[in-house]
Structure formats: structure tokens, C-alpha cells
Amino acid sequence: MTGDDVDGTGPTQASPPGDAPTDLASDAGPRRADAPDSLLGGVLAGRYRIDRRLGSGGMGAVYAGTHLLLDRPIAVKIIKPRFGDDPGIAQRFIQEARTASGIAHAHVVEITDFGETENGTAFFVMERLEGEDLAATVTREGPLGWQRVVHIGEQIARALAAAHKHGVVHRDIKPANCFRLTRDDDPDYIKVLDFGLAKVVGASRHGDASLTQTGALLGTPGYIAPELYRGLAADHRVDIYALGALMHKLLTGELPPMRLGLDGPSELALAAVPPGLQAILRRALADDPAARYPTAQALAGDLRRLAAGTGVSLDPGSDPPAASGPLLTVTRDARGLSFTIGAPLLGALVLGLGVFAYFSLRAVALPPTEPVGAPLAPRPLELQRPALPPPAPVPPPVAVPLALEPAAPPPASPDPPPPAPSEPSPTAIDPSAAPPGPAPKAGKPLPPGSPAAVQKAIRRRCGETFGYDVTLQWKADADGRLIPGSVKALVGKRTLLNDAETCAVRQLTRSELAWTPGETYTHKFKAG
Numbered sequence: 438m439t440g441d442d443v444d445g446t447g448p449t450q451a452s453p454p455g456d457a458p459t460d461l462a463s464d465a466g467p468r469r470a471d472a473p474d475s476l477l478g479g480v481l482a483g484r485y486r487i488d489r490r491l492g493s494g495g496m497g498a499v500y501a502g503t504h505l506l507l508d509r510p511i512a513v514k515i516i517k518p519r520f521g522d523d524p525g526i527a528q529r530f531i532q533e534a535r536t537a538s539g540i541a542h543a544h545v546v547e548i549t550d551f552g553e554t555e556n557g558t559a560f561f562v563m564e565r566l567e568g569e570d571l572a573a574t575v576t577r578e579g580p581l582g583w584q585r586v587v588h589i590g591e592q593i594a595r596a597l598a599a600a601h602k603h604g605v606v607h608r609d610i611k612p613a614n615c616f617r618l619t620r621d622d623d624p625d626y627i628k629v630l631d632f633g634l635a636k637v638v639g640a641s642r643h644g645d646a647s648l649t650q651t652g653a654l655l656g657t658p659g660y661i662a663p664e665l666y667r668g669l670a671a672d673h674r675v676d677i678y679a680l681g682a683l684m685h686k687l688l689t690g691e692l693p694p695m696r697l698g699l700d701g702p703s704e705l706a707l708a709a710v711p712p713g714l715q716a717i718l719r720r721a722l723a724d725d726p727a728a729r730y731p732t733a734q735a736l737a738g739d740l741r742r743l744a745a746g747t748g749v750s751l752d753p754g755s756d757p758p759a760a761s762g763p764l765l766t767v768t769r770d771a772r773g774l775s776f777t778i779g780a781p782l783l784g785a786l787v788l789g790l791g792v793f794a795y796f797s798l799r800a801v802a803l804p805p806t807e808p809v810g811a812p813l814a815p816r817p818l819e820l821q822r823p824a825l826p827p828p829a830p831v832p833p834p835v836a837v838p839l840a841l842e843p844a845a846p847p848p849a850s851p852d853p854p855p856p857a858p859s860e861p862s863p864t865a866i867d868p869s870a871a872p873p874g875p876a877p878k879a880g881k882p883l884p885p886g887s888p889a890a891v892q893k894a895i896r897r898r899c900g901e902t903f904g905y906d907v908t909l910q911w912k913a914d915a916d917g918r919l920i921p922g923s924v925k926a927l928v929g930k931r932t933l934l935n936d937a938e939t940c941a942v943r944q945l946t947r948s949e950l951a952w953t954p955g956e957t958y959t960h961k962f963k964a965g
């Protein structure tokens with residue numbers, strides 16, 4: 438897994454220029470592969486020798502090392518120096534290790550140690566895996582056979598089910614975060630990596646309220662569930678959506694088109710896969726979380742049944758009740774993100790009110806504000822899109838340009854929204870269409886058609902992605918903030934939903950520029 442590839446398809450070991458997330462100091466430009474690394478050859482915490490750098494991601498770099506006492510290979514993730522000064526980020530990093538180490542599942546990477554060095558650099562130690570992440574696999578091999586995807590998807594679903602029971606939502610499931618290795622003659626044995634973006638239900642147990650107040654939309658474009666883009670309450674089903682997107686990517690080489698407000702499955706490029714798998718993906722990728730699998734366990738069950746040829750249970754009413762564990766509800770409010778446990782106690786209360794049956798069909802958690810478990814009221818999303826092609830037996834994938842309706846203003850709060858982190862996580866997207874975001878900077882709106890700063894950033898960061906002429910389009914909302922879902926990358930008349938778009942959307946959303954309200958921008962980039 439690399440932060441190199443924003444849609445999870447890039448190489449695993451390198452840090453190319455298009456990789457905004459991976460370089461240690463983005464303002465200083467990407468880290469050169471041959472740059473000296475003072476950690477190499479050193480010994481961490483008196484027992485971990487740092488042998489070579491494997492790559493880097495949003496918050497840290499990963500090194501291959503050796504446990505000197507046990508003479509055993511390990512991998513160490515070390516927080517980036519620029520984040521080291523930020524106690525909040527370091528806290529998240531340690532939290533990542535602590536929570537991931539508690540999941541203990543065959544398909545979750547094992548965390549064996551974590552801590553801080555003498556100079557305050559946070560690190561954690563993992564089992565070192567031999568293989569490659571799924572982004573590398575799909576880049577090299579192209580689309581995978583559906584049987585392989587079902588096998589891979591089931592393992593990831595089981596890992597997620599274990600994490601969700603533990604109160605952890607991964608929030609950044611993508612090919613780059615799923616490592617493929619050979620075990621017991623299985624060449625597609627999967628370990629899920631990187632719970633760095635996961636938020637923990639039990640954060641408050643550690644007295645870490647800041648974990649709930651990032652105010653940023655975390656994830657990777659293309660894998661982010663629609664409710665997060667909308668700024669609605671969200672829960673563990675964001676992982677189910679992301680896993681659906683991951684399987685779609687593995688099956689077709691492309692991400693599913695984002696179609697906010699549309700549940701129609703006809704645009705999925707899945708003609709070559711069995712109807713049962715198509716149905717599974719449609720359900721996993723449902724726009725409305727209530728129409729998705731209620732649990733990762735249920736998704737894993739259908740994948741298992743499909744592999745065994747015993748059919749799938751796609752009737753939502755046939756799903757098992759929600760897991761009894763502390764499933765997570767992430768709620769966006771004026772203070773940022775907050776978390777609620779859908780505890781059995783809550784279920785009992787609901788039962789006492791005589792409506793358990795109603796909710797058990799739709800929800801696994803009951804957020805305090807806008808329940809994602811309940812059917813979403815049809816939202817008047819202003820989908821500005823060309824007329825959809827007429828229904829056809831196997832329609833080609835259609836990318837729908839989106840203009841998200843700015844969500845309703847947040848409820849009044851006595852407290853002002855928290856300040857944005859000094860350096861957002863590389864995969865953090867300022868949810869400009871979301872209600873609780875900070876007010877747009879009172880910058881001088883750039884004249885339409887000359888977004889020079891963004892052009893520079895995209896040129897620098899997405900240089901390798903644009904090996905061809907590409908036109909970028911994006912739209913500003915009524916407040917002059919970029920609408921993430923509006924970004925399109927066009928090559929000729931074809932809309933791309935891959936590296937170009939995801940790299941561009943990341944750069945655009947990070948730019949924090951004020952745009953001309955309501956303006957649609959079109960910008961051409963020449964290859965090279």
C-alpha cells in the first residue's frame with residue numbers, strides 16, 4: 438500500500454512525483470528515491486534494526502527491519518518528521534497501533550510493538566509481509582478473474598467484520614491497503630493493513646477527544662462512501678462500500694462511478710462477472726447505506742456462498758441481525774466527527790419501545806442526529822449530468838459529473854468548529870459540500886480559467902499520472918468552495934475515474950483556494 442496512488446493502483450515501493458501523500462514535506466517537493474535516509478542502519482528502541490525503506494504513506498514511512506533479539510524480520514512504521522511536532526497526529530498514529538493490535542485476526546496485519554523514540558518519534562512494529570499489495574497486483578496483472586476477487590473480497594470482509602466488532606472502522610479500504618501474500622499454498626492470502634485512518638469507538642476510553650474532531654473527510658476518492666461526501670452520519674458501512682469499490686476495481690480495473698443519489702446498478706462495468714457477484718457488488722455499493730449489507734459478516738457470507746455455488750442471500754430481510762459488538766457510528770456535527778456505540782443496551786431500549794424489529798432490518802447503529810440506518814429521505818441532489826444513455830443490456834460505464842447540493846447548515850453550537858489540523862492527513866479531503874466545514878478562507882477569488890496555483894500543484898503532484906493530454910473540470914459551490922464530487926478528468930470525451938481524477942481531486946481539495954462561487958472551471962493540461 439502506498440500513498441503514492443490515490444486510487445490504490447500505483448506501485449508499492451516508489452514515491453513518484455504524483456504522490457502528494459508520500460513525500461515527507463510536500464511543500465519541498467517529493468522525496469527523491471535516492472535521498473539519504475538517516476534512519477537506515479540505525480537501531481530503534483534498542484532492538485529493531487532499520488534495514489531498508491519499503492515506502493511511505495499518509496502519516497509515516499514503512500521500513501523493513503530486523504528484531505535483533507529474536508533475529509526476526511519485522512516492518513516498522515515511523516511517523517513522518519513533519520507530523521512529529523503535532524501531538525494530535527502522533528496520538529492518532531499511536532492509536533492506530535493500539536487499536537489494530539487489538540483486532541487480532543488472521544487477515545489483519547499483526548502489530549507487535551509500538552511506542553516513541555527518545556526524541557518523540559512515534560512508531561509501531563508489525564510482522565513483515567512478503568508479497569505485494571493489491572494495487573500492485575492489479576496494475577501488473579490487470580483485471581482479476583471473478584473467482585479470485587470473490588476469494589480476496591471474502592477475506593477482507595472477514596477482517597472488517599472482526600475490526601467492526603472491535604469497534605474499529607478502517608475508513609481507507611483500497612487495494613493499496615490490502616497486502617497479498619502466499620500462505621498455505623494460497624497465493625491470494627490477504628492481510629489488511631493500515632488502520633491509520635480508523636477512528637475508534639473507544640477513543641474516549643483513552644481520553645482522546647481530539648480523535649473525534651478532525652473535521653475532515655478521510656479516505657481515498659473513489660472508495661469514499663456517498664454519505665461521507667454528503668456530510669451525513671456514517672458508520673461501519675462506509676467500509677462495506679469501500680470493499681465493494683475495491684472488488685469492482687479488481688474485477689474491471691476501474692472504480693465504480695460515483696453516482697450520488699442514484700442506486701441504479703446499470704453503470705457498473707461488470708458485464709463479465711456472474712449475476713450473483715454483480716448483485717453482491719450492487720448491494721455493497723448501494724448509495725443508501727440502509728440498502729447495503731448491514732454487516733461485513735453478511736457480505737462475507739454471500740461471497741462464501743457464491744464461491745461454494747450455493748447462491749447468495751440478497752434479500753435484505755434475510756440478513757442476520759446486526760452484530761452485537763460495539764459497532765461504530767461516526768457522526769458529523771458542528772464540532773467535527775463524533776462517535777456513538779450501537780451497543781446492545783441501545784438495542785434493548787429500542788426493543789423495549791417495540792420497534793426493534795423495524796430498526797434491525799435497517800440499522801446497526803443509531804446515531805444521535807441523522808441516522809444512516811434509517812432510509813435516507815430522497816435528497817434533492819442537484820445532479821447536473823447529461824442525459825443517461827438509454828437502458829441497454831450491457832451499457833458501458835458512464836461517469837456522471839456531479840454537483841453536490843450544499844448540505845443544510847449545521848445545528849447551532851455554542852462552540853466554534855475546531856481549527857483544521859495544521860497539516861491534514863494526506864488523504865484528508867476538506868468536505869467542502871459538508872455542513873460543518875470551516876468557513877471558506879476569505880481569499881481573493883481567482884478569475885475563472887486561471888487557477889494558477891492549482892495548476893502548479895497538480896502539475897507537480899500528478900505529473901506522472903498525466904502521461905496524456907487531460908482536461909480537468911471542477912465546480913465551486915455557492916460559497917466558493919470546491920465541490921469534491923464535481924471534479925472530472927477528461928481525455929478527449931472520455932471521463933476517467935482513475936489516477937488522474939483522484940490525484941487531481943486531492944490536489945484541488947488541498948489547495949484551500951477560494952473559487953468564484955458557482956463557477957465551473959475547465960482547465961487543460963498537456964501531457965508531460
Ligand SMILES: Nc1ncnc2c1ncn2[C@@H]1O[C@H](COP(=O)(O)OP(=O)(O)OP(=O)(O)O)[C@@H](O)[C@H]1O
Pocket residue numbers: 438439440441448449450458491492493494495496497498499512546563564565566567569570609613614616630631633863864
Ligand atoms: N507489514 C508490512 N510488511 C511489508 N510491507 C509493508 C508492511 N506494511 C506496509 N508495507 C509496505 O510499505 C509501503 C508503505 O506503506 P504505508 O502504510 O505507509 O502506505 P499507505 O497505505 O500509502 O499509507 P497511508 O494509508 O498512511 O497513506 C507500502 O509499499 C506497503 O506495501
